[in-house]
Amino acid sequence: MDFSPTEYTEEQKAFAREVGEWLDANIPADMVFPRDPVNMTPEQFKMRKELGRKVGQKGWLFPGFPVKYGGGGLDAAHTAIIRQEASKRKVSLPPYHSPGGHLGAAAIMACATEEQKLLHLPPIFRDGAATWELFTEPEAGSDEANQQTNAIQAVREDDYFIINGGKIFVGGLYPPPDRMLLLTRSDLNAPRHENLAMFMAPGDLPGITITPLDLFVPSPFGGVSGPTAGSADGVKYQVFFDDVKIHQRYLIGGDRDGWKAATATLEVEHGGGDDDETGNRRMTAALFNDTQPSFIVRRFLDQCKNNPDIAARIRENPPLLESIIDIYIDAQKERFFSLRNAGGQGGRYGGVHSQLFSKMASIRLIAAMAKVLGPYTMTSDEEWASEEGLFEVGQRGALCLAPTGTPEVLKIVLSRALAIGR
């Protein structure tokens, strides 16, 4: 066995320098890096979109995908290098919220015709189109295939589908998105799983209404607990479709291929792929043996060690030290699971197991932060918040468990992978 980090080759070192220098030259000096993405101004959001477009032109936005679709045609190591260099500069790629990119790409690559790939992918990969994911409905939460009980219907009208209904808990920032990855029901009478259609459609079609939800949770914990929180969503929307016409060319695959496409995205969401949104970027990082606990855990431990008031509190109250050790061990376990997956030892269950464990660990982490650091973790006040509000947004983010599947859903998926579930 060898746990040593994969070392860059000379060529990879040179590539890392090239990427780093390019990013230094192109990340605007006045770009801000908010702990909570809702604090990003429209101007800052536009700045990030423009940076994404430039990165896309280099082929670095989705570097692992073929060049003909607007990707970079690069291998996993070079893809990891680009992500690492961007992360060092507090941006992830894309530098804005765009789940339809990684997730939509999985669906498109799995189901779309060549013509559809050439239509859908280059705008996202090369031109920096921001995409939202519109799957969840009031009656289709954990049961994603249960689209028939809501209002969405897709009925053929010549070359168009007419969409009616509504989506909920759609993450995004500054609507409308450039593209929507949209799951709909396409047949009222077909059996479950054979009655769905997936689209990658423009986000500004007539008849679409987008309304923000007033939620206390921000983006999920993985999105807001790291140094690149500015790339997270932060706001959830309801999206209503009122006789919206979508041309059939925006279909992914055929009009009964929706569940197959959704399954491809869920595979990524549940940890089978490598996607920023799900926190699995750590799996890629593990290839280069990113052996440190996560960003927020490191900041927490730094506070415990270096903040004299906190250190004194811990000395006076030994049970607090037990909480800190628990968090440290949890963080190490997360690291081991990332290594396991990166080393190809996770089997069918590794991805979803890591994701489940991380979600549960985040719940334990915020409880420990509250015990040890006290109410400082609950305020984003400029003067009094710890770590510029990182812990406050983390407190809320760790409760945002539903995206990519609640822990209970992940357990069902994991049990299937272990061949004991239904």
Next chain:
Amino acid sequence: MALDLKLNESEEMLRKVALDFIRRDAPNQIVRELLETDTGYTEELWQKAVDMGWLGIIIPEQYGGAENPLTSAGVLFEVLGSAPLPGPYFSSGILGSSILLEAGSQDQKQAVLPQVVEGKTILSLALTEPAYSWEPAAIQTRAADKNGHFILNGIKLFTLEAGAATHFIVAARTGPEAGGQEGISLFLVDAQSEGISVRGLPGFMSGQTFEVKLDSVKVPDSALLGEPGGGWPALQRAIDRSIPVLCAYKVGACQALLEMSLEYSRIRIQFGQPIGRFQRVQDLIIEMIDHLDAARWATYECLWKLDTGRPAKESIHLAKAISSQAYWDVCTLALRVFSGISYSREHPVSFHTRESRRLYNYLGEPTFHRQKLARFIMEE
């Protein structure tokens, strides 16, 4: 150099041979019988282990051993833990040998280690006492220097494999009566020496856990391992190197418990369906994976660090804290999956449960290692 978590060819071969041995020579019925004995082995089994070179797996070639890396020992003990195979394989072949290697003189190593490799000498560490602790301050056994020999007096409690041992490695104070690690010496003591009495401790951990009384036991100066009063650092280094191998034994045990629980949850029908369909049962299985995989990779990363000369102290504490708790908890979870049938002394879950409790505190309970970890977290 790159991340590679697969076993290499020789480790795969070792694993296969060990698995064949367990399947052929140590099925459940044999393990059950061995667990009830004072020694934990039969002559036949012991000789087979000797013939395969397992007692000398980490001992240098110059002393007749195979001089394998610790990771190989981990692979072997993972398989032994799956049975779980009792007996002084770890006590003698790993821990005892490591203490000799760290503390013994060249002559002592030359005299003892080949005998360990051949299985003729069986070592057992006699360290902990009624004031149970893995810290040096708890050692009160005295070794009085009588010009040419020492007289040992004290009680060693929860001594593993004492019933099988031909020799004890005894930690005793030759220096100040109380204090830290200064003044602690190590002695290689013939188990048949006059004044030694060994008594098996009944109860949950019956078999292979003992009280060892030292009543004016006379040992020659040549029994002293290393410098008088300077035994603790060598002992600690040996314990550090041995811990991840013991952890691997627990990993193998957890793996076996997971596999049998998965299988049982697929075939045990209640309420008209396999119990694995019930989410409450699935929760138990998932919790087992949390424990098992954390223990596995904490252990093997630690072994890799030791084999490659990297700083490993933090990893040792981490691996021990995680794996001891893992074995304990995975047994409890398996008992919940199997329920009544696993209470039988003939059921492998019961073997493991007993072993998990017997080994929980050995070489430091999780609390002990967590406190050591705290030093790394808060100070370094």
